[in-house]
Amino acid sequence: MPAIDTTPTDTTLWPGPGAADFASRHIGPREDEIAAMLSEIGAASLQDLVGQTVPSAILDADIEKSRPGLSEQEALAHLRALAARNRVMTSMIGQGYYDTVLPPVILRNILENPAWYTAYTPYQPEISQGRLEALLNFQTLVRDLTGLDIANASLLDEATACAEAMTLSQRVAKSKAIAYFVDADTHPQTLSVLRTRAEPLGIEIVTGDPDADLDAGAVFGALLSYPASSGALRDPTAIIARLHEAGAIATLAADPLALVVLKSPGACGADIAVGSMQRFGVPMGFGGPHAGYMAVRDAYKRHIPGRLVGVSRDSRGNPAYRLALQTREQHIRREKATSNICTAQVLLAIIASMYAVYHGPEGLRAIARRTHRMAAILGRGLSALAVKVETKAFFDTVTAFAGASAPLVLERACAAGINLRDAGDGRIGIACDETTTPETIRAIWRCFCPDKVRLELIERELEARAATLDAIPDDLKRGDAILTHPVFSAHRSETDLLRYMRALSDRDLALDRTMIPLGSCTMKLNATAEMIPITWPGFAQLHPFAPADQTEGYAALFAELEEWLCRLSGYDAVSLQPNSGAQGEYAGLLAIRAYHRARNDAARDICLIPASAHGTNPASAQMVGMRVVVVGCDAQGNVDVDDLKAKLAQHGASVAAIMITYPSTHGVFEERVREICDLVHAAGGQVYLDGANLNAQLGLARPGAYGADVSHFNLHKTFCIPHGGGGPGMGPIGVRAHLAPYLPGRPERGEAHCVSAAPFGSASILPISLAYILMMGDAGLKRATEIAILNANYIAHRLEPHYPVLYRGANGRTAHECIVDLRPLRDVTGITVDDIAKRLIDHGFHAPTVSFPVAGTFMIEPTESEGKGELDRFCEAMIAIRAEIALIENGDMKAEESALRHAPHTVADLADPDWNRVYDRTVAIFPNGTVAGKYFSPVNRLDNAWGDRNLVCSCPDISSYAEAAE
Template sequence: MPSWSSLLPPSDAFASRHIGPREAEIAAMLGAVGASSEEVLREETMPASIRSKEPMGIGRGWSEVEVLARLREIAGRNRVMTSLIGQGYYGTVLPGVIQRNILENPAWYTAYTPYQPEISQGRLEALLNFQTLVTELTGLDIANASLLDEATAAAEAMALARRVAKSRSNIFFVDADTHPQTLAVLRTRAEPFGFEILVGDIGHDLDASTVFGALFSYPGTSGAVRDPRAAIESLHEAGAIAVIAADPLALTLLKSPGELGADIAIGSMQRFGVPMGFGGPHAAYMAVRDAYKRNMPGRLVGVSVDAAGQPAYRLALQTREQHIRREKATSNICTAQVLLANIAAMYAVYHGPEGLKAIAERVAGLTAALASGLRALGVEVQTTAVFDTLTVRVTPEKAQEIHQSAIAAGMNFRRVGEGVIGLSLDETTTPEVIEAVWRCFDPDCPTEALAAAADPTPGLSSDIPDGLFREKSFLQQAVFSSYHSETDMLRYLRRLADKDLALDRTMIPLGSCTMKLNATVEMTPITWPGFCDLHPFAPADQTEGYTELFSDLESWLCAVSGYDAVSLQPNSGAQGEYAGLLAIRGYHRARGQEQRDVCLIPASAHGTNPASAQMAAMKVVVVKCDDDGNVDMDDLKAKIVRHADTLAAIMITYPSTHGVFEESVRDICALVHEAGGQVYLDGANMNAQVGLSQPGKYGADVSHFNLHKTFCIPHGGGGPGMGPIGVRSHLAPFLPGRPELGEDLAVSAAPFGSASILPISWAYIRLMGDEGLARATTLAILNSNYIVARLSDAYPILYRGTKGRVAHECIVDLRPIRDATGVTVDDIAKRLVDFGFHAPTVSFPVPGTFMIEPTESEGKRELDRFCDAMLAIREEIRQIETGVIAVEASALRHAPHTARDLAVTAWDRAYERAEGCFPAGVAPSTKYWPPVGRIDNAYGDRNLVCACPELSSYL
């Protein structure tokens, strides 16, 4: 028999592409850090007490060809049907120019959250378009730059309503005609806050004097369009808040929530070009009256000016975003759905107001035609005033027959109740679909006669109540009338992308954010119909491929972490924190220990930690950190004793937020367990553990996994994200369930969160295998220690482990420089832009510092380029230290430098123009030019503008 082994693809082929340093570079870096081997470095970095000794059991790493072939098989097991299920999810057409140039373009999907606005002007402009789109459709004053999904947006609106309402009630009224998944998430969010959810008919059951707010659905989940103005007026008279959940496509034809009197509007922008994706990711929206803008959760893009007085975009009111209110917060929102918000915004830019209205009118006309034909067939159509959805009633026996006929014809109808069927139309609906629906109700029906009688005239039917037709024009801003040809749109998207820095241009060395390679092979499957065109509530026998993918991913995440069970539902890291703490809360309550409500949190924790704890009805008690950045064990022991009877949990990040492996982590877990508490280990820093240690094996009870960090889902300019949680077996019964089945705990609208991006993480883990994953972690640690070795003579490194090592990230202390020279952390961050770099994480977890995480994907050449830039900046600082130049006059204070600085005729600065524009090591041929100079943040907050200027301002 011939030996084929030498001709098979090498098992580590992909790992060698994902990991940046080559073998010779690894040897050189090991020499620089003073470690004789990778194993020695691991031993010196990670405590022996937590290191894993056995492979995880995932197996060998597969080749790219093998992985794509397997994913095609999995996608092929999902049956793509014509969906008429509706319930907040609809078929849509993503224009090819947007798919290719945003969704499939690494210039857009590998960008980070725009906290450094000077290098984020492209995506900030796109998000301003999104905010403008939302405010125009909703008729409200201000909108944020997206939320996670419609259900969680409703929950955020409820919390906002309680915070601003004058009513002192704890009852929140919910329209009975609301999507069931929204109601499930509202119930979950309300219970820890002590809110009571009252569900009823808005015309008969709402007593405004007894509630702090109410949610109206417009249209309702049944399809009915009702006038809520009388109910809203009664709410306002009682000091309560009115929230409307509105379909944005319907709002092109219907009067806006603002005109109806709403204080808050929420909804999903999914049907603006974003595939259903078995539930996500999709951008939700929230718009509010101006009076509530400082209470609104999430991110807000505003317009300010740069150093030259030119308009520039930035995140406004940023202190909300990192939850300065911490344990007093009513929201832990950290991730926006930026990539999807940008797609939705560009869908509106491409179609313009007339194009959007034409799509909506066509949907409404087809819906009226469908209803006309059904009535002609003798079917009871329960909804009359509708936009796109009908609810019909037949006998239970007939309903079953109709559903079977629909499935045979390749369609899914919604099963509303016994004998009740829902039918929702969308942008993809054709006359042939209408005729096929009629035949499902009557196989022998005369479709030609029905079609002739139906007269599908575009537009809403006359059954809509008087006064609910939109009269006001919308989207009159220039951007929505300028890019309707593909050529114009293509060039607009290219212009925006060229303004930004993303991973396709440069290393992004952000600590705690793990900006690693998002490989093309991982991204490719997400646009396949078998993954992106499924409705999240499609029958289980049509989604067997997803079931297999979820099962694989859950088992692999258990193998990676040492946990026993995983929930894939949380669609962000913060949602994972919340879900994990709710599981702990449920566990204590099930054991009759409801008094356990204290959550210990180290002072260095992410801001989302105390916010999540508060949302889970836990009382936050802060634990000090010692001088080395570790949890202060004496303070921890004292607080455990003080709260022994009420201790619910501790939240720790490991390695610590300070970038070191604390030696005492097992002791921390043991102390908390002895006192009856549970250990929540924040998974933000799992990139330092995968393949080397398992939290579930050294004492943690629950963790979330940032799939958009450790497991290669891209950041997308600030979202999407995924935050599944792993738990030990005793917490498994308290994991989030399936809201459409009526199960108790629901933290996201869809049962598997943002399912369509899970193939990315599946592919990464399968490609890397046991050996590749462990090597990636080791190289992440090596790269971080290499940066320490190169920079430590010039900049103090704030924290190290007991053997002088850092984990996958390090903190550079810039405070001594500030104290000696006046050079700020922002000066250095902006000067890095002149070298073509995104700044590291600024002033977190310690003010006045950089937190640097290189990841395993960066090779030695890029690490050296970054270190060379940092060292060159240090030499510029020495010029200030020695009195050669004043800090106010320096290139550091004027950074970043733009092409305008290069072209301006007069140059009156104390340094040479070339020194400012082309600092040491930067060649003119590779120069990145930021589109704006340093932005005035204070001006932007004083003069808050969060929407595009109207067309008239250009005339």
């Protein structure tokens, strides 16, 4: 065996890094592959390809490129130092956020498991059965707790869920009033978001005491807190009856842990229940991400925003899950939509559902009862200390009046490592949770009275009266069973739960198995090093309203991320508050609206939107009170500039903004984007540039430099926050200086333009994006953009002989994605885009984006993270499918007899003793000839129409499964 040569090869004193840099690991193709791909598509170099693809008018030579990428170890050390600057305290602030215990088996096998966090939204249900079942468990959990008929598969947070309930109420109420009543004892951040959402829609928010101030005949609905923000608990039944008599809709904002032991909203007569599932095992994370929930009566199931998971059946008649009812209403109703919800908090909803599966009904009752007992002991002890406890009936939170002593009590608590809520006017709020200990209660008593002897005496007296320590009125105690479905009782041991979670993930197809070539969705690598910090206590266990001197690490992280985003985009200021891309759209349009109004130009209320736009664009415009005027697209898919000029001439001084996506929704760098911006500015409007495709520009061009005024950044796309099965997401916005005064304010302080419950949105996932940026550095980010463009053009080139590429730029290049047209094949053979999507499953691929932005097409985005081998495997699968279609074209087989029409094929097909199809079973099931590592879809093709006709949105009992199969 030859000796290993250890002779140094460099001539400098200090050696360079011993391993490849992070960027080379994030980017898929190797140098030799890049050279081969460039040669294949006819480009001399990456620079040559960029020059052919990106208009010279927007290429930005002034972009700073001086910051090198950090190693993974350096980036983690930097983030660890930031986390160390945050001070983790015992949080008893409450106000909608609570300490909780995430069972380690769920932490490791869901939150930290790429099989769960790299999955995409379950639009292809056959390969999403695992996460769909987990989401169905979530819906069943919410449905049981609320006592209502239908629950959705999560919303963004509690405040926005309340806002969605308000607009849903207006839409379905019999009352024609324009006012909405909100219990004054509602979380301040919720009230801020409601006011933001209401004002552009012409809704008047009325607040007050529901018992004394509610005029049911003057409102179309009301939001009541159950329990209230102060902790106060009252029976809302009579108030709800008054609302119903007046034709108004009643919504309860309800704490789900409280609902374990309280009379359900449904039993109280509520029409809608909303809240946050955060305390079901999801860390506070300085504000998110957390799964908001909404449940409604059956009559409103076709009006509920967000996503519904329902039970359908596959082609063999077996029960299977799918998204139901086309509930993303903005795709249907566009500017008439009442919601722009486009995402959910799927990963967090799954965690909450697994928390319930882990504990079961008995465990949840034990946690709820213990939490209440701690609060009752706390309150009774304070009363014994002659402290006025204002909340008489409560679940977990008491409000105590300390008067002039309040600052001293808060100071003592902080010194003891406890954060209490300064409720103002000498009041202090104290919230207990599942982590509260007897020593915590004793420490709080000492803050009010440091007399050890007296406190010991009070504790002995309380022990003697332990049986009477209950602050829930008898008529509000829950009498019905919850979580009766077997799934909530079948996994009591960790072994059983571990296997259940593994079984579900095995039924899914996520990025850890295969390329997910979804156009516009950017399913790129979510590197492990980026994910590690989110579970550190210094990031995960902070309350969003903790004092600033305890959150200096987060403040530094935000400042660093904002500065990077400004540098990369050309904008002057950033808000991190919007917790989804659609929320970013909304916040950006709100800023534009406020800017015009500040200039006494309120008549500007028209938003110009290209015909190709994503459905959230017109929905967001409608939500800020703008009228939508559609601008046509030309034959190349670009904005029709002549039509734009005509619309600007027609509407003149009424134009508030244009919303464009760049590169375009059609996957092309439009040559005239600067001209479009200039035309709109000349007419007095503002340019909103959708940042969904910013990953095609980093290091090459900056929207703020070529004419845009505001953009949102999809951190869950360009900057590597994983999709998690459909959420979390983050959509911060960048703005030019003139719009900076109109960025979202602090919701807990009642400031203006608030769009999310927490001031920095889903703060705990922001370390992911910062880690990515730091490790890539300027050169790495630019390289990623170049390779994203190369990969898309390589796929377009390889598929062009078999499937026409619908749109190309001026020099025949696509941007970071391409659209292949499948309609000619449908017209000739009857094979549909869905047939091809399902056949790709047999090859082990998730389908590209189906029928968006053009019906009957695939939009394919390979991202920079996929190497040439995976790109070729995908292209070969598409080419093989084209050969199968040719058999139908040539009359050798009918479409309905083909493998495409019966795809995907399952183990049931492999073992079917009565196989009698005209095509070869082996070719159908192993189309690429590979047996090892074969992914089998767990179900055959779903019957979507049957599912919508027979909607089941909660876990049915066993007999229901039997009926579904008949």
